[in-house]
Amino acid sequence: MLDNKKNLKLALAGAGILIAAIFTYLFLFGAPEKRVSTEEFIVNLNTADNQAVIKNLKSKGFIKHSWALNFVFGFRNEQKIQPGGYEISKSMSPWKIAEILSQKPHLVWVIIPEGLRKEEISDILAKDLGWSADAKQKWITDYTAMKYDYFEGVYFPDTYLIPVDEQPLDVATRLQAKFQEEFAPYAAQALKQNIKWDTALKIASIIQREAGGKTDMPIIAGVLWNRLTIGMKLGIDATIQYARGNTGNGWWAPISVADKKIDSPYNTYLYAGLPPHPICNPGIEAIAAVLSPAKTDCLYYLHDSSRVIHCAKTYEEHLANIQKYLK
Numbered sequence: 666m667l668d669n670k671k672n673l674k675l676a677l678a679g680a681g682i683l684i685a686a687i688f689t690y691l692f693l694f695g696a697p698e699k700r701v702s703t704e705e706f707i708v709n710l711n712t713a714d715n716q717a718v719i720k721n722l723k724s725k726g727f728i729k730h731s732w733a734l735n736f737v738f739g740f741r742n743e744q745k746i747q748p749g750g751y752e753i754s755k756s757m758s759p760w761k762i763a764e765i766l767s768q769k770p771h772l773v774w775v776i777i778p779e780g781l782r783k784e785e786i787s788d789i790l791a792k793d794l795g796w797s798a799d800a801k802q803k804w805i806t807d808y809t810a811m812k813y814d815y816f817e818g819v820y821f822p823d824t825y826l827i828p829v830d831e832q833p834l835d836v837a838t839r840l841q842a843k844f845q846e847e848f849a850p851y852a853a854q855a856l857k858q859n860i861k862w863d864t865a866l867k868i869a870s871i872i873q874r875e876a877g878g879k880t881d882m883p884i885i886a887g888v889l890w891n892r893l894t895i896g897m898k899l900g901i902d903a904t905i906q907y908a909r910g911n912t913g914n915g916w917w918a919p920i921s922v923a924d925k926k927i928d929s930p931y932n933t934y935l936y937a938g939l940p941p942h943p944i945c946n947p948g949i950e951a952i953a954a955v956l957s958p959a960k961t962d963c964l965y966y967l968h969d970s971s972r973v974i975h976c977a978k979t980y981e982e983h984l985a986n987i988q989k990y991l992k
Contacts, residue, residue, distance in 0.1 A: 703752040707826070708766075710748045710774050718746050722762065726755055733759040749773045750826060772826050777840070779822040779948035780873045782907065782916060783809050786820055786946065790836060793827075800833050808837040818866045818943025819844040847949060854956050865955045870943030873951040874903035874917070877972030882951055884974055886958035888966050897964065899933035907931050907944035967991065 706727065708718055715738060722728045737759050749770025753762050775793045777786055784805055791801040810816055820837070821844035827836060848862070855865045868889055876882045892899055905920045908931035912918070925932070931940040963976035965983035969990035977983040 703754045705772070706751045706753050707772070708746055708748045708751070708770070710824070712746075712748060715746055718766070727753060727757070727762060728759055734763060737763040769829070771830070772828055775825045775827050777820070777822045777825070777946070779951070780945045781822070782945050783817055783820055784911070785916060786840075790833075794829055794831070794836070796833060804833040804837060808834045814863055815841060816942045818870050818946055820946045821847055822946055822948050823847075844946075848952065851949075851952050851956060858956060860956070864939065865952065866947070867939045867943050868955045869947040869951040870945045871899070871901055871903060872954055873947035874906075874945055875901060876951070877968045877974055879950045881968075881974040882954035883957060883959040884961060884963070884976060885966060886954040887961040888963050888976060890958050891961070891964055893938070896937060898935075898937045899939075901933045904931045904933040904940050904944055905929075907940070 706722070706725070708721075712718060712721075719728070719731050719734050719738075722734065723731055728734050744767075746766050747770055750772025751765055751770050753765055757765075773793050775789060777789060781789075787801050787804050790796060790804065791798075796804070809820065820840040823843055825839065825843075827839065831839070848866075851865065852862045855862050868886065871889065872882050872885050875885050889899065891897075902920050903917070905924050905927060906917050908927050908929035909920065909924050910916065925934045928935065930936055931944065933940065961976060962978045964978060965980065965986075966974055966976040967983070967986055967990060968974055975986045975990055977986055
């Protein structure tokens with residue numbers, strides 16, 4: 666009789682352990698998953714660590730308990746989750762979610778800084794989206810050259826979340842669409858001032874490359890408008906840098922005396938007026954400066970070693986500034 670009771674207790678204990686094991690397995694790994702629609706889960710660029718991701722997953726209802734995913738991450742010895750977009754479902758087990766988050770995201774963050782020419786942008790896109798050399802070259806020579814006015818300047822500097830499998834032509838269209846969205850109110854202002862939108866964009870691109878910071882953009886805009894109004898050659902180094910291209914020291918390396926003799930419509934030392942296209946892809950502050958320039962009598966400017974701007978009304982004053990701030 667005692668042996669029967671002992672065996673019954675052992676059987677019940679074994680059953681309890683089995684049930685607990687099954688429960689734990691289902692909790693962590695889930696039952697066989699049905700086909701369900703997935704949702705986009707975004708890990709932001711500034712996400713501190715995996716704990717912040719787990720907290721966000723719980724707040725959005727993808728997991729019920731943080732400890733479960735912590736257990737799985739610890740078991741898998743996961744590294745920090747990459748920022749980007751992942752397709753997951755609220756019906757997925759913590760193990761499945763951890764598996765997906767350990768892979769590369771299908772949406773990646775791409776940061777395009779202000780003031781880059783499209784070749785520099787292509788370097789960033791190719792690196793972040795995994796383009797081949799051929800795809801990168803076509804983006805430069807074909808997909809961004811399909812419209813004359815869209816050759817340069819309309820690939821808006823911003824932070825994008827882009828599918829890794831998005832075609833280069835679609836990426837060009839995406840950046841153009843963002844430009845159109847951001848530029849629309851300034852295009853309306855330009856129209857009221859009788860300024861062509863592409864003229865405003867060309868000037869903005871020069872300001873972007875020439876400015877030491879956002880605060881001196883209106884001053885440079887005022888100087889450029891003054892020169893254009895009287896038919897004076899702009900004499901801008903950045904336009905020559907664009908014409909010269911990358912000779913091994915970067916796209917925007919300082920120009921030489923010989924560079925000033927380059928026969929190009931972008932050479933504003935040789936030819937009056939604006940270049941055929943923008944020389945970079947400017948940000949909103951540079952565009953705004955074109956339409957709201959500082960009122961100034963200056964025709965010249967320079968930046969000292971601290972990037973502080975100094976302008977002059979006459980060439981003699983400009984030479985004095987060179988002696989004072991650059992010698």
